[in-house]
Amino acid sequence: MIACPKCGSGKSSVISTKPDGKGKWRRRTCSDCGFKFSTVERIKTSRIHPTEATK
Numbered sequence: 784m785i786a787c788p789k790c791g792s793g794k795s796s797v798i799s800t801k802p803d804g805k806g807k808w809r810r811r812t813c814s815d816c817g818f819k820f821s822t823v824e825r826i827k828t829s830r831i832h833p834t835e836a837t838k
């Protein structure tokens with residue numbers, strides 16, 4: 784589960800996905816507060832890094 788960086792809610796929906804060099808980049812929006820953020824999922828480590836949304 785991925786928590787919203789802003790409110791910590793675990794409810795988010797993926798609005799777009801694209802391949803990243805080493806994994807997958809996902810654009811998400813929080814279902815509770817509407818905050819948009821992206822995650823990069825690295826296949827190598829299976830770690831998920833939430834990042835702030837780029838404007």
Ligand SMILES: [Zn+2]
Nearest residue numbers: 787790813816
């Ligand atoms: Zn939120």
